[in-house]
Amino acid sequence: MSVKVQRSFAEQQQGQLSGCGTLYLVATPIGNLEDMTYRAVRILREADIIAAEDTRQTRKLLSHFEITPGKLLSYHDHNRVASGPELIRFIIEGKNLALVSDAGLPAISDPGSDLVKLAIEAGIPVVPVPGANAALSALIVSGLPTDSFKFIGFLPREQRERDEILHMQQEEQSTLLFYESPHRLIKTLESMLAVLGNRRIVLARELTKRFEEMARGTVEACLEWLGEHPPMGEYCIVVEGADPGELEEKRNAWWQSLSIHDHVLHYEEKGLSRKEAMKKTAQDRGVSKRDIYQSLI
Structure with a gap:
């Protein structure tokens, strides 16, 4: 497998000549608007397209920083399959696209990671614009x-x-x-x-x-x-x-060689009820009582 190297700023200049755009992953504040970076504001102002998880939330952010987007599109978990390829097509055609989530870094616990994969597969430069992360x-x-x-x-x-x-x-x-x-x-x-x-x-x-x-x-x-x-x-x-x-102690515990059945039986033979024996076994093994119960069915 060959190694593919991205030199972000050199490729942006080459992209301008070849007609291909760039995918920017732009961090937005997680609460305090003062955490927005100068670079993030500039990228959002210059982007041809802004793809947002929630366009209503993003419009408020853009309005606060007096940013007029060239085009604001919706990209979220429910439309990513259909919207992803369309956004990639825009970038290939020469549009610079900024991806934002509701708050924080895009592509973490949101569908942005899927768009990143599509961009890399298409040979599109993917550039991080860091900021707040919860x-x-x-x-x-x-x-x-x-x-x-x-x-x-x-x-x-x-x-x-x-x-x-x-x-x-x-x-x-x-x-x-x-x-x-x-x-x-x-x-x-x-x-x-x-x-x-x-x-x-x-x-x-x-x-x-x-x-x-x-x-x-x-x-x-x-x-x-x-x-x-x-x-x-x-x-x-x-x-x-x-x-x-504690991990070492657990690995060397007296019950390690016992099956769950024998572990529960050990406590029953000491006079505990089956319910209490299962509870003690669960505590020993660091699992839930339900797991012990399921194993004994």
Whole structure:
């Protein structure tokens, strides 16, 4: 497989001669409009086309910075299959296109990544115009390790699928980054407690906005706090990675050689009810009681 090298600014000049445009990925503020960069404003002013996840939201942003777009088009998860190739055609014809999301960096937890793939396949230069990002903003104020981190984004709505993804992170020692909406926050934290244990976390909400707030504590402590302070606004959840010592202890645990059936039986023989034996087994293995139940069916 050959290596394809993009030299962004040289290729922009060549593109002007060849008639091909450029795809710009333009970061927009995640709340505070003062976080908009000079370069982002310039690119949006100069772009022939702006593709936006929500054109109504983007019009407000453009109006604030007195930007009159050449053409503002909708590009979101529901129309990406049809709109993507059309946008690529515009760029091939010589139009410079700026892609923006509702907030932050495009192509992260939105369909922009699909457009990037199409552009690369078509030989179109893809140029980042950096700016605010909610996950990284939450990470740097969390107080948790920043030398290694893993972005997960939004977890699935269904508990079973959500738990499956969390199970995959049980031995991940990097700090974990999630996005979550207010009405699903408590269920997500309950899943984290059941699967990952009572780790240190940070709930960062309304970042850069008037009601910016960081709640730091264990999962259990944060759940108790949310009982008195109902979730409001969009959240970034920063979760402590797995403890290496605990992982080693778990790998050498007395029950490692036992099947789940024998593990539950061990506690039943000690006088625990089947329900309590399954609960203890789940705690030992760092999984949910439902997983133990499913394994015994």
